[in-house]
Amino acid sequence: MHVLITEPIAQKGLEKLVQEGAKVDVKTDLSRKELLEVIRDYDALIVRSNTKVNEELYQKATRLKVVGRAGNGVDNIDMDGATNRGIIVVNTPESNVVSAAELTIGLLIASCRNIPQLHTRLKGKVWDRSGLKGMELQGKTVGIVGLGRIGSLVATRLKSFGMKIVAYDPYVNETRFKNLGVERREKLEDLMAEADILTIHTPKTKETYGMIGKEQFKGAKKGIRVINCARAGLINEEALIEAIKEKIVASVGIDVPDGEPQATSPLLELDNVVVTPHAGADTVEAQDNVGVTIAQEVAAALRGEMAPNSVNLPTLQAQELSSVKIYLKLGETLGKIYYQLEKEAVEKVEIIYRGEVAELETSMISLAILKGLFEPVLKERVNYVNASLIAKNRGVVVTESKESTVDNYLTLVTVKIISKNKTFSISGTIFGKAEVRIVEINGYEFDVHPAPYMLIGENIDKPGVIGQMGTLLGVGKVNIATMQVGRKISDKRAMMVLTADSEVSQETLEFLGGIEGILRVHFVKL
Ligand SMILES: NC(=O)c1ccc[n+]([C@@H]2O[C@H](COP(=O)([O-])OP(=O)(O)OC[C@H]3O[C@@H](n4cnc5c(N)ncnc54)[C@H](O)[C@@H]3O)[C@@H](O)[C@H]2O)c1
Numbered sequence: 001m002h003v004l005i006t007e008p009i010a011q012k013g014l015e016k017l018v019q020e021g022a023k024v025d026v027k028t029d030l031s032r033k034e035l036l037e038v039i040r041d042y043d044a045l046i047v048r049s050n051t052k053v054n055e056e057l058y059q060k061a062t063r064l065k066v067v068g069r070a071g072n073g074v075d076n077i078d079m080d081g082a083t084n085r086g087i088i089v090v091n092t093p094e095s096n097v098v099s100a101a102e103l104t105i106g107l108l109i110a111s112c113r114n115i116p117q118l119h120t121r122l123k124g125k126v127w128d129r130s131g132l133k134g135m136e137l138q139g140k141t142v143g144i145v146g147l148g149r150i151g152s153l154v155a156t157r158l159k160s161f162g163m164k165i166v167a168y169d170p171y172v173n174e175t176r177f178k179n180l181g182v183e184r185r186e187k188l189e190d191l192m193a194e195a196d197i198l199t200i201h202t203p204k205t206k207e208t209y210g211m212i213g214k215e216q217f218k219g220a221k222k223g224i225r226v227i228n229c230a231r232a233g234l235i236n237e238e239a240l241i242e243a244i245k246e247k248i249v250a251s252v253g254i255d256v257p258d259g260e261p262q263a264t265s266p267l268l269e270l271d272n273v274v275v276t277p278h279a280g281a282d283t284v285e286a287q288d289n290v291g292v293t294i295a296q297e298v299a300a301a302l303r304g305e306m307a308p309n310s311v312n313l314p315t316l317q318a319q320e321l322s323s324v325k326i327y328l329k330l331g332e333t334l335g336k337i338y339y340q341l342e343k344e345a346v347e348k349v350e351i352i353y354r355g356e357v358a359e360l361e362t363s364m365i366s367l368a369i370l371k372g373l374f375e376p377v378l379k380e381r382v383n384y385v386n387a388s389l390i391a392k393n394r395g396v397v398v399t400e401s402k403e404s405t406v407d408n409y410l411t412l413v414t415v416k417i418i419s420k421n422k423t424f425s426i427s428g429t430i431f432g433k434a435e436v437r438i439v440e441i442n443g444y445e446f447d448v449h450p451a452p453y454m455l456i457g458e459n460i461d462k463p464g465v466i467g468q469m470g471t472l473l474g475v476g477k478v479n480i481a482t483m484q485v486g487r488k489i490s491d492k493r494a495m496m497v498l499t500a501d502s503e504v505s506q507e508t509l510e511f512l513g514g515i516e517g518i519l520r521v522h523f524v525k526l
């Protein structure tokens with residue numbers, strides 16, 4: 001696995017990648033043109049916030065399987081483009097939040113107390129505190145926009161200053177507000193009117209871009225102080241500058257001025273603006289965390305394992321992931337068999353989870369089934385990221401249902417694949433902690449331990465058929481590992497499932513198909 005890193009990550013992260021078996025190139029001074037030229041050679045790309053990972057880059061990146069964002073915000077990465085191509089995007093959402101929250105508090109105090117301005121005077125040998133009277137935090141109200149990871153950390157820290165905390169975040173439930181001891185404001189304008197200090201902690205999205213602008217400043221409490229340690233563009237800079245000039249805004253603390261990574265923002269010219277150059281995550285601790293975590297995520301994704309922080313996949317907590325892992329293997333196995341037995345286009349996939357599996361977060365298992373289903377027939381790369389998109393684009397309806405109990409098994413996954421003329425059904429279970437078993441195909445019951453090479457055939461249930469199969473496979477030099485027969489006695493039909501030690505040639509398959517009583521026989525590769 002060949003990994004390109006275009007922005008600095010911690011040495012510990014680089015070491016981790018090498019330990020994981022990656023060949024790593026760190027090229028932090030590539031021009032855009034150079035990046036577009038070299039990207040074709042890499043399986044993974046690791047970036048921070050300055051590298052634009054967009055359509056232009058994807059078109060050149062023919063080998064790219066994983067984009068690792070060594071950090072939190074993914075607004076520099078075109079997610080739809082990645083998903084359409086089956087490229088997994090992973091990030092490290094938790095690794096730098098404490099550092100970002102602490103810098104927020106730092107900017108807040110620095111701007112409320114004019115620390116940088118006083119510092120500059122004194123360093124210039126001028127002992128003068130005139131005109132720079134600060135504001136105490138105790139008893140003031142802070143308005144937080146976006147009560148996610150960083151917003152919450154900021155809230156709990158500011159409480160210790162004796163501040164009242166109000167927040168606007170329509171997507172956070174009442175319990176979380178209550179647990180954090182934060183008062184909800186239903187409308188942004190109410191928060192603006194009340195807050196002595198505003199701090200924003202939303203991601204940059206279509207909805208949040210420019211969400212604090214002219215209108216919002218018009219309704220703001222006079223003398224409000226504004227902090228942005230999230231993303232440039234969330235607060236409209238022109239409107240902010242106007243509000244500073246009109247003395248609506250008393251001071252600003254900003255880590256993400258417009259124009260990044262160039263120092264071009266007009267805010268830099270204003271005395272009551274305290275700035276840092278996107279340094280929120282720049283601590284030893286955060287960078288070590290970020291580096292090691294992204295190395296693990298990228299290596300896992302390249303090995304085809306589930307990386308816990310895949311941005312374009314359903315999010316699972318580590319514990320959830322470990323309990324669904326074995327079902328992912330089962331799901332892929334069940335999915336993979338259909339197109340190796342049937343040639344009919346799929347119209348609908350019904351997935352039924354029964355027993356213990358029904359208690360789990362099953363969205364990822366359903367993706368595994370779809371991945372398995374499309375893999376044998378599609379040239380495109382199919383993976384967990386694009387499997388459901390591929391189903392949708394091909395007009396395949398996918399439904400999921402759950403039943404808490406099931407006869408005979410503790411846990412059972414049944415996949416019904418419906419085409420124009422028939423319904424194919426296959427079920428599997430987990431024995432013990434980690435043994436995948438196929439227990440039903442089209443109503444025939446088995447207990448098959450799936451193997452890389454299998455033969456699945458249907459025959460008339462009469463003496464001699466199985467014996468001839470064994471003989472002809474011997475002639476074809478295929479060693480049978482296991483064999484099971486499921487029977488429908490009233491129909492006089494049976495289904496054989498054999499596992500073999502090697503592939504079965506087309507010639508041998510034709511001989512097998514010629515045995516009297518054999519209705520069909522297929523070689524299945526898992
Ligand atoms: N300065 C830095 O170095 C630095 C470091 C880390 C993260 N960040 C940035 O900080 C921001 C917050 O990160 P996080 O990890 O807390 O994110 P998060 O996803 O945990 O929280 C974001 C919160 O914003 C809320 N939100 C979304 N749309 C909203 C809207 N229209 N109105 C109000 N609330 C809305 C969400 O419900 C969520 O609770 C992101 O922009 C991230 O990129 C900056």
Ligand SMILES: O=C(O)[C@H](O)COP(=O)(O)O
Pocket residue numbers: 048049050070071072073074096278280281282
């Ligand atoms: O989103 C993030 O993780 C922070 O904004 C840090 O960005 P950086 O990795 O470019 O410092």
